[in-house]
Amino acid sequence: MRPAAKADAELGALFERCRGIVEDVSLGEVARWKASHPGSRAVGLFPVYTPAELLLACGVLPVGLHGAGGRVEIDRADSRIQSFVCSITRSTLELGLAGHLAPLDGVIFPSICDAARNLSGVFQRNFPGLLVEYLHLPSNAASAAALPYYRGELGRVLTKLAALAGRTPTREDLARAIALCDEHRSLVDRLYEARRDEPWRLSAVECALLVRAGSLLPREEHVALLRSALERLPERTARRRDRIRVLLHGSFCEQPPLELLETLEEAGCYVVDDDLLLGTRWILGPVAAAGDPLEDLARAYLQRSRPAAVRHGTVEPKGRAILDLAERAGADGVVFATAKFCEPALFDLVPEKRALDQAGFPNLAFEFEEKMGTFESIRTQVETFVESILLFADERAAAGPKPGGRR
Amino acid sequence: MSAPYRFQNAGRDLQKSLLSEWYRGLSAANGEGVPVAYLFISGNVAELLRAFGFRLGYPEVNALQCGIKKAAGPLILRAEEEGYSSDVCGYVKNDLGLLASGGRAPFGDLPRPDLLVCTYSGCTTYVKWFEALAERTGARLVFLDVPYLRDRDALASDRAYVVRQLEELIGICEEVTGRRFEEAKLREICALSRRAEESWTRILESAKRRPSPFDAYFEAVFFMAPLYVLRGTEACARYYESALAEIEERIEHGLGPVPEERFRVVLEGPPPWPHFRAFWELFKRWGVVSVASTYSKVGGLFDQGVRHDPERPLESIAEHAIHCYTNWNLGLRRDLIGRYLREYDADALVFHSVKSCRSFSVGQADTREAFSRERGVPTLFLESDLADPRYFSEAQMRNRIDAFFEALEHRRLAPRAEARP
Numbered sequence: 133m134r135p136a137a138k139a140d141a142e143l144g145a146l147f148e149r150c151r152g153i154v155e156d157v158s159l160g161e162v163a164r165w166k167a168s169h170p171g172s173r174a175v176g177l178f179p180v181y182t183p184a185e186l187l188l189a190c191g192v193l194p195v196g197l198h199g200a201g202g203r204v205e206i207d208r209a210d211s212r213i214q215s216f217v218c219s220i221t222r223s224t225l226e227l228g229l230a231g232h233l234a235p236l237d238g239v240i241f242p243s244i245c246d247a248a249r250n251l252s253g254v255f256q257r258n259f260p261g262l263l264v265e266y267l268h269l270p271s272n273a274a275s276a277a278a279l280p281y282y283r284g285e286l287g288r289v290l291t292k293l294a295a296l297a298g299r300t301p302t303r304e305d306l307a308r309a310i311a312l313c314d315e316h317r318s319l320v321d322r323l324y325e326a327r328r329d330e331p332w333r334l335s336a337v338e339c340a341l342l343v344r345a346g347s348l349l350p351r352e353e354h355v356a357l358l359r360s361a362l363e364r365l366p367e368r369t370a371r372r373r374d375r376i377r378v379l380l381h382g383s384f385c386e387q388p389p390l391e392l393l394e395t396l397e398e399a400g401c402y403v404v405d406d407d408l409l410l411g412t413r414w415i416l417g418p419v420a421a422a423g424d425p426l427e428d429l430a431r432a433y434l435q436r437s438r439p440a441a442v443r444h445g446t447v448e449p450k451g452r453a454i455l456d457l458a459e460r461a462g463a464d465g466v467v468f469a470t471a472k473f474c475e476p477a478l479f480d481l482v483p484e485k486r487a488l489d490q491a492g493f494p495n496l497a498f499e500f501e502e503k504m505g506t507f508e509s510i511r512t513q514v515e516t517f518v519e520s521i522l523l524f525a526d527e528r529a530a531a532g533p534k535p536g537g538r539r
Numbered sequence: 540m541s542a543p544y545r546f547q548n549a550g551r552d553l554q555k556s557l558l559s560e561w562y563r564g565l566s567a568a569n570g571e572g573v574p575v576a577y578l579f580i581s582g583n584v585a586e587l588l589r590a591f592g593f594r595l596g597y598p599e600v601n602a603l604q605c606g607i608k609k610a611a612g613p614l615i616l617r618a619e620e621e622g623y624s625s626d627v628c629g630y631v632k633n634d635l636g637l638l639a640s641g642g643r644a645p646f647g648d649l650p651r652p653d654l655l656v657c658t659y660s661g662c663t664t665y666v667k668w669f670e671a672l673a674e675r676t677g678a679r680l681v682f683l684d685v686p687y688l689r690d691r692d693a694l695a696s697d698r699a700y701v702v703r704q705l706e707e708l709i710g711i712c713e714e715v716t717g718r719r720f721e722e723a724k725l726r727e728i729c730a731l732s733r734r735a736e737e738s739w740t741r742i743l744e745s746a747k748r749r750p751s752p753f754d755a756y757f758e759a760v761f762f763m764a765p766l767y768v769l770r771g772t773e774a775c776a777r778y779y780e781s782a783l784a785e786i787e788e789r790i791e792h793g794l795g796p797v798p799e800e801r802f803r804v805v806l807e808g809p810p811p812w813p814h815f816r817a818f819w820e821l822f823k824r825w826g827v828v829s830v831a832s833t834y835s836k837v838g839g840l841f842d843q844g845v846r847h848d849p850e851r852p853l854e855s856i857a858e859h860a861i862h863c864y865t866n867w868n869l870g871l872r873r874d875l876i877g878r879y880l881r882e883y884d885a886d887a888l889v890f891h892s893v894k895s896c897r898s899f900s901v902g903q904a905d906t907r908e909a910f911s912r913e914r915g916v917p918t919l920f921l922e923s924d925l926a927d928p929r930y931f932s933e934a935q936m937r938n939r940i941d942a943f944f945e946a947l948e949h950r951r952l953a954p955r956a957e958a959r960p
């Protein structure tokens with residue numbers, strides 16, 4: 133086999149495996165892991181960010197919860213959470229009530245929004261057998277008290293996890309978990325860089341599947357998987373198309389249907405950066421600083437988090453952050469894909485969009501839900517958006533130098 | 540009310556004059572060079588800011604007033620024109636729409652704030668609200684991170700954390716106002732808050748009587764206004780003393796919120812401000828009295844023992860911030876509702892679920908299940924909004940309310956009917 137053909141086949145198989153893992157709402161992969169590791173525990177992490185290091189240090193498998201992606205009917209959850217609440221809140225409860233979360237021994241909800249916060253209470257009542265924890269992420273970045281406080285909060289949750297696992301982690305356990313997550317995050321970052329540089333080699337759906345599968349696999353296994361994908365990508369047969377480069381923004385918690393990502397590409401976009409599963413890439417750079425592990429984690433959150441609508445209590449202007457992201461991605465435009473009823477995203481959309489509009493940066497905004505009948509209206513909007521950018525670029529090209537963003 | 544009553548409506552009249560004086564002071568603040576701070580109702584730190592001579596404004600109260608005065612609709616639309624989704628909290632949109640239309644509220648002009656103190660207490664949307672205000676007014680924004688009461692084990696460190704932030708806030712207030720912090724002044728203010736909180740608790744608890752002299756939801760929302768906007772002043776403390784006298788007089792003369800009390804309910808959830816009167820009438824027709832409510836605890840769970848304390852001013856301010864209803868997790872909220880049902884001898888639990896406020900509404904339906912299915916408490920679940928007039932359908936409300944109390948009445952009469960030969 134020619135190297136390209138071999139790489140294509142291997143990557144194809146890898147993406148298929150990831151798809152299988154991601155689309156299995158019953159967490160089959162987690163159940164298999166538990167079966168082969170008797171006595172071990174798995175704990176679900178509701179988005180957006182909870183330091184998985186805490187779980188790994190106790191030997192607990194962290195399991196990313198990402199809703200049901202439209203694959204279950206909201207039936208039992210409907211009488212407990214009303215229809216004006218985001219899909220992921222409702223579908224996560226449905227998954228629990230329907231027994232799909234059976235492989236889990238606990239769930240952690242971080243303080244991202246009122247919907248997720250109250251969902252933690254609904255879980256506590258409906259699943260008395262689960263460890264249901266609520267992690268308070270500090271929301272006053274300016275306070276000198278935030279660091280010691282958050283360190284203590286991490287310690288509190290760690291104690292609960294240790295009790296669940298029946299194993300108190302040592303400092304070395306924590307340091308090892310931090311090193312593993314640092315390595316994992318740096319590989320995900322490399323994957324994103326590779327896509328930013330050559331988006332024709334990795335589609336938005338493939339990238340999403342690859343990363344999301346990682347939240348359901350043991351970290352070491354996913355590290356190996358990412359390495360093999362990164363090795364093969366440059367050899368892949370890929371044809372560069374005349375598409376615009378977009379930054380996809382606003383889907384940091386509830387995940388848009390994979391079909392929506394396909395629609396974006398079919399309509400003429402390369403997704404060159406996104407905030408899908410933002411929690412996987414939450415911290416910029418390594419956490420490990422050879423100090424006290426919990427303090428390292430706390431410091432990383434307070435000082436090196438990526439900007440996010442659910443990171444509260446910072447006074448950084450929202451508009452500046454989105455312009456920086458778009459520029460760093462070399463994007464021609466920004467596509468805001470916001471989960472319907474997601475208040476953090478919908479609120480931030482206003483200043484973000486205003487900043488882009490003021491800077492004359494093309495952008496498009498629409499909402500999605502986990503279960504969507506059709507993507508046709510989105511397709512039409514995106515096509516029009518793409519055309520307008522291409523037209524504008526052509527005009528600019530005719531008038532003088534090429535616009536900076538496109539490559 | 541005529542001759543024999545000395546105190547009936549005295550509270551209401553006093554309140555009217557207190558509130559209009561407060562608004563006047565607020566509107567004039569910029570002109571008089573007095574610093575203005577904005578803050579939220581839930582878990583606010585008014586005492587501390589008052590110690591620095593700030594005049595205090597409450598954007599939530601702006602929204603509430605616009606709602607009651609039927610001015611909310613166009614303001615919400617105005618904010619939606621600016622890009623705010625139809626699905627985000629209407630309170631925020633009402634206030635931002637008001638600002639965008641020049642800040643001329645139906646009750647006076649809004650002053651420009653010098654400081655925005657955003658408490659995270661009970662609501663994440665607060666953060667977005669004050670971020671938007673900071674962007675538009677250019678005022679300095681500070682956060683007070685009040686952790687959600689999620690685990691009793693976390694309480695001590697949560698409180699210490701809030702106290703540390705309050706100490707930092709003192710430094711900021713000194714910078715903004717150019718005044719030194721005087722602890723003696725803060726103690727005095729806390730003592731005044733405490734006085735009001737004591738009387739208010741006695742008023743709330745008066746509803747344990749049968750018949751209740753007081754409606755702990757429909758009336759409480761008016762009675763509680765001074766506690767939220769004037770807490771820590773002598774006028775506020777006096778107001779509650781006169782309101783308590785009014786309640787005591789009602790008890791003495793057998794007066795109450797309805798001519799004949801037929802049903803006692805616990806009410807959970809905020810009121811539909813734009814249709815407040817109509818909503819109340821639908822209950823009054825059935826002789827319903829709310830004997831306890833959760834909404835009257837959003838500004839502090841005083842009936843659960845929360846008090847400002849001159850002996851421990853900062854600690855008690857922190858405790859007040861932590862112990863407001865929406866900052867309690869759902870388990871604690873359920874326990875509280877359960878206690879209310881028992882202690883106030885209620886016949887039913889009524890939910891008013893509002894779309895705007897996820898802090899209240901997410902999980903409310905689950906709480907209903909807990910009471911109706913597992914404990915056999917009759918429950919009524921109503922839906923509309925606290926800010927957006929578009930979500931209220933009077934005919935539908937009436938049908939549901941009538942059907943519920945008819946059934947409840949039937950249940951009461953049925954055993955007697957069966958006992959007849």
Ligand code: SF4
Pocket residue numbers: 179218219220221244245246247248385386442471473474475476477
């Ligand atoms: S999608 Fe938005 S509203 Fe829903 S849980 Fe996530 S952050 Fe909260």
Ligand code: SF4
Pocket residue numbers: 599628629630631661662663664665668895896897898899925
């Ligand atoms: S979500 Fe609720 S508590 Fe928060 S601002 Fe809106 S109405 Fe107020």
